[in-house]
Amino acid sequence: MNEEIAAIAWQATSAVDHDRVQSRIAELARFGGRSDGGVARETLSSVDRAARRFLVEQARALGCDVAVDDCGNLFFRRPGTEALPPVLTGSHADTQPVGGKLDGAYGVIAGLEVIAALNDAGIRTRRPVEVVAWTNEEGCRFGPGAMGSSAFVGAADLTEYRKSTDGHGVTFGEALDEALAEMADVRRCPMGTPLSAYVELHIEQGPVLEQAGLPLGVVTGIQGVRWYRATCLGQASHAGTTPMERRADAIVAATGMVQRLNEAAAQVHPALRVTMGSWVVEPNSINTIAGKVVFTVDARCPDDAALDRFEEILNRTVTAWDWRGEATLDRFFCKAPTIFHASVLEVVAQACDEVSKQAGFDAAVRLSSGAFHDAMYMAQHCPSAMIFVPSIAGISHNAAEATAPEPLTLGVRALAHAVASLAL
Amino acid sequence: MNEEIAAIAWQATSAVDHDRVQSRIAELARFGGRSDGGVARETLSSVDRAARRFLVEQARALGCDVAVDDCGNLFFRRPGTEALPPVLTGSHADTQPVGGKLDGAYGVIAGLEVIAALNDAGIRTRRPVEVVAWTNEEGCRFGPGAMGSSAFVGAADLTEYRKSTDGHGVTFGEALDEALAEMADVRRCPMGTPLSAYVELHIEQGPVLEQAGLPLGVVTGIQGVRWYRATCLGQASHAGTTPMERRADAIVAATGMVQRLNEAAAQVHPALRVTMGSWVVEPNSINTIAGKVVFTVDARCPDDAALDRFEEILNRTVTAWDWRGEATLDRFFCKAPTIFHASVLEVVAQACDEVSKQAGFDAAVRLSSGAFHDAMYMAQHCPSAMIFVPSIAGISHNAAEATAPEPLTLGVRALAHAVASLAL
Numbered sequence: 001m002n003e004e005i006a007a008i009a010w011q012a013t014s015a016v017d018h019d020r021v022q023s024r025i026a027e028l029a030r031f032g033g034r035s036d037g038g039v040a041r042e043t044l045s046s047v048d049r050a051a052r053r054f055l056v057e058q059a060r061a062l063g064c065d066v067a068v069d070d071c072g073n074l075f076f077r078r079p080g081t082e083a084l085p086p087v088l089t090g091s092h093a094d095t096q097p098v099g100g101k102l103d104g105a106y107g108v109i110a111g112l113e114v115i116a117a118l119n120d121a122g123i124r125t126r127r128p129v130e131v132v133a134w135t136n137e138e139g140c141r142f143g144p145g146a147m148g149s150s151a152f153v154g155a156a157d158l159t160e161y162r163k164s165t166d167g168h169g170v171t172f173g174e175a176l177d178e179a180l181a182e183m184a185d186v187r188r189c190p191m192g193t194p195l196s197a198y199v200e201l202h203i204e205q206g207p208v209l210e211q212a213g214l215p216l217g218v219v220t221g222i223q224g225v226r227w228y229r230a231t232c233l234g235q236a237s238h239a240g241t242t243p244m245e246r247r248a249d250a251i252v253a254a255t256g257m258v259q260r261l262n263e264a265a266a267q268v269h270p271a272l273r274v275t276m277g278s279w280v281v282e283p284n285s286i287n288t289i290a291g292k293v294v295f296t297v298d299a300r301c302p303d304d305a306a307l308d309r310f311e312e313i314l315n316r317t318v319t320a321w322d323w324r325g326e327a328t329l330d331r332f333f334c335k336a337p338t339i340f341h342a343s344v345l346e347v348v349a350q351a352c353d354e355v356s357k358q359a360g361f362d363a364a365v366r367l368s369s370g371a372f373h374d375a376m377y378m379a380q381h382c383p384s385a386m387i388f389v390p391s392i393a394g395i396s397h398n399a400a401e402a403t404a405p406e407p408l409t410l411g412v413r414a415l416a417h418a419v420a421s422l423a424l
Numbered sequence: 425m426n427e428e429i430a431a432i433a434w435q436a437t438s439a440v441d442h443d444r445v446q447s448r449i450a451e452l453a454r455f456g457g458r459s460d461g462g463v464a465r466e467t468l469s470s471v472d473r474a475a476r477r478f479l480v481e482q483a484r485a486l487g488c489d490v491a492v493d494d495c496g497n498l499f500f501r502r503p504g505t506e507a508l509p510p511v512l513t514g515s516h517a518d519t520q521p522v523g524g525k526l527d528g529a530y531g532v533i534a535g536l537e538v539i540a541a542l543n544d545a546g547i548r549t550r551r552p553v554e555v556v557a558w559t560n561e562e563g564c565r566f567g568p569g570a571m572g573s574s575a576f577v578g579a580a581d582l583t584e585y586r587k588s589t590d591g592h593g594v595t596f597g598e599a600l601d602e603a604l605a606e607m608a609d610v611r612r613c614p615m616g617t618p619l620s621a622y623v624e625l626h627i628e629q630g631p632v633l634e635q636a637g638l639p640l641g642v643v644t645g646i647q648g649v650r651w652y653r654a655t656c657l658g659q660a661s662h663a664g665t666t667p668m669e670r671r672a673d674a675i676v677a678a679t680g681m682v683q684r685l686n687e688a689a690a691q692v693h694p695a696l697r698v699t700m701g702s703w704v705v706e707p708n709s710i711n712t713i714a715g716k717v718v719f720t721v722d723a724r725c726p727d728d729a730a731l732d733r734f735e736e737i738l739n740r741t742v743t744a745w746d747w748r749g750e751a752t753l754d755r756f757f758c759k760a761p762t763i764f765h766a767s768v769l770e771v772v773a774q775a776c777d778e779v780s781k782q783a784g785f786d787a788a789v790r791l792s793s794g795a796f797h798d799a800m801y802m803a804q805h806c807p808s809a810m811i812f813v814p815s816i817a818g819i820s821h822n823a824a825e826a827t828a829p830e831p832l833t834l835g836v837r838a839l840a841h842a843v844a845s846l847a848l
Binding site: 204205206207208211223225227237238239240241242243244246249251252254255256258259262265266272273274275276277278279281284285286287288289290296298300369370371372394395396397 | 665666680698707714795
């Protein structure tokens, strides 16, 4: 980076306003705000639609051109001086049924603050700077998650997404059309338009930064993830009358598999994370031997080869288990690891390191994201990267989700530095 | 046993009518009969009350005096020649929500057949012979099970039982009073009256006799049983963002405990049976580490000291498990093993062995009952014992519950031999 760009990027960084960030977080959290401090703002609900209107007004007040695409993704553009593809930042404004104030919302507000800082510092960029609020990242009302970004990059068909229904039988298409109708004053823009780069600022939702005692993380990629279902079919029978040696006890088999898989995981790769989170036990009665147990396996690693090796062990463990029953394994989801682009990573790393050092901290942590993000799909479309700030106790998807004010501001400063550098 | 008694007992045995047993089983099974061959006759339901009326009519047709006590237990008496306490046999006529034709019903029908055989053979006994149909052995509509026999022997207070409610808010007391009102023509008799002996014939509901290839089992006692609840409290967190070494994964802890307990059980006692049948996993989500797991432990053994040793291991395993969470154990049910009375066992063993040999089989199997029976409470009141016949594939509490016709008849023959021997 040449010195002139670095100096201007630092002006944008310095113009980030701590109080303005805090108050915009609080204002947005009022849409769906709960008495316990949490936020309930599922995608395209009435509170989500009101929050979208609030964001449109905030963006217009900052002088942005506002547009919406066919998937309801909102774009707020600060023009550049040349006809170049924009630098995009942002995240999503929808939450889990009970979420916090920051997951997603922080990245959207940070984008608006970058535009405000550029305005306040009187900086003109060659490339436009755009802020996005993606539709339905959470995937809790309508599955799957990250609908907005995946539809934008064309990774999936919006026609199929429109058929997804919520718990009340409303389709995503119906909810989307209602939201778009309310946005009749907003220009409609195409999906999949070219972009120079995408940078997403997000809370970590894990413990790594807090444990390191550092405010900023450079996210080098997103772990690959594979989901499996193991089905153990034994024989339900009477707990009192069936001798131990004649049992086909599905819970004894399943618990043995879990122990072996948990031990194997540590040997396959130090960063492999394995979770057996969902269980169905039948008939689930105190005095009946379990005849059927179904459990899920969530395996994640930044190294796809490690996921291959674990899958082999998993498959052998389940299907060749030595017992009187039978067990099968099926894989029903697979997403290869995302590796962010070196060019954007370099800019983001410099921004994070400099902002960290200027605030008296060591260089930023390099880490892989354990959770999905819209940046996972954006990386298929343009050079992309992410910045993390710490989550207190690693808690997220919870009313108690929180980040201290200082790292929240440092995150926006790093984002301003990176976006300005990429757009100048 | 002197030779004269043995000869008369054998006359009773020989008078047992194979076809009459088969047709009475089929007739009783029509009350609550299902198209899949099962029977749905929960205690004191309209079909159970109709079945009771059928039994009363059958008993009267055999010349019995019929009586009912305050818990709805039905007694069918064939008088003796002396004023001595009767020899009681029988079982229960209620079923699980989906049960078979034999569990309980077989023992009641067998008792009526013994009376018919005594009649047909023109045998007069010193002691009265009584057949009982106990109320609510299954405990599925109103808990707990074996209400009739436990109330009869005074082991529990009928006043408390009357408060027990079914899934529709009906109390046991209300259902009982309705059934008793319909029985206005039946003499009311007191509970807890003296008895000479109690012999119960029942299907095994397990695989032991079938595996041995023999038609009759002498039940030497009923296993002790203890029920426990283990609660593992970890920390629910994101499957993707939480490093393995920072997890308090309740399912990893619980599955490890189950494996250790299952291994320990085999070392404590060869007849110890341990079942972990009921599981609650929270939040039970594929991509969230389990924060809480509650599982039950059903431990059974004919040897109470072995149950003590297992309880010690169980308690240590759960509470001292090495992980980042905490686990507790509570015991919520405990019933010591029942050991049947040598005097009655000797008569029952001789009856089973002789009937087996006469039919071309080896001597009867000696085994302990894995399931509860009314005889468990009766053994507190008078010398008691049980006879088992095989269950095909050990299946019970299921529409597929079945026993071949020949052992069903041999079971009634052995019962007739034992009851006649005890009553003469």
